[in-house]
Amino acid sequence: MPELPEVETTTRALRPGLLGRTIVGVRAIDYVPLVEPLPPEAFAAAVCGRRVLGVGRRGKYILLRLDDGAVLSIHLRMSGRLHLLPQEAAPDRHTHAVLDLDDGQALHFYVPRKFGRMRLLTGEEYAVLDGALGPEPLAPTFTAASLQDRLRARPRARLKALLLDQRFLAGLGNIYVDEALFRARLHPLRLAGSLSGGEVGRLHGAVVEVLGEAITAEGTTLSDGVYLFGSGEAGRFAERLRVYGRTGEPCIVCGMPVVRQVIAGRGSHFCPRCQV
């Protein structure tokens, strides 16, 4: 499932092919909610003729900055992918939007579960989105002290729920929350207000470390092959996962079987001995 490292990797893979390109056509939007609230025709009309001046990321959103000040935000949700293909390539049956570029390439938005979204935002609308999201965990301004402040503002929330909340911290999803909590040796059900200063420091370090390593490995491609980037490459972080998807297998630190329990509505993996 695309989380920050997968979205970052996808963004990096797309950037060279998108920067400076002009969108000359929009095809294959056969699923209205994909581009809501604009109707597909209005979305196409607004996007055609626009040049891509920037390719970036905020949390799990991929952002294309257009030459009229608008921002095209793309969210992959759990199973979406973006691929650049030659314009003559036929869209896959799960591709529900194609943006044709002026160099003969086309950006395919592959969305097998129709959860992904493309949204054309004005500068002001983007500012609202940006303001609603929590800090970027890899920004230098995200420090242990700033995490401490945010945790203290939500003392009754459980760590698992809080770390999944994009308004609290942007970019983490189920996999990296579980991995960060394991590295920090913190139980997912711990209340935010119960953490000592040292524990906050461990959590901060674990989040930064696991995201950095996962980006270096170009993300996590599980055996289901849901996440692929570039021209279909797989990320290499799956082999480095310590608890996610390892239910019943021994903890790599203490040997105790990894437990899976639904917390905050998500399958949560942790070591019942190491994580307190």
Next chain:
DNA sequence: CCACGATCCTGCTAGC
């Protein structure tokens, strides 16, 4: 303030 369940979708898996 926080938890929980439903919703949206479809490929895959577990279970018969």
Next chain:
DNA sequence: TGCTAGCAGGATCGTG
């Protein structure tokens, strides 16, 4: 072997 019921998963919304 073949079928189906149910689950997973991010974000959002309504309810408790």
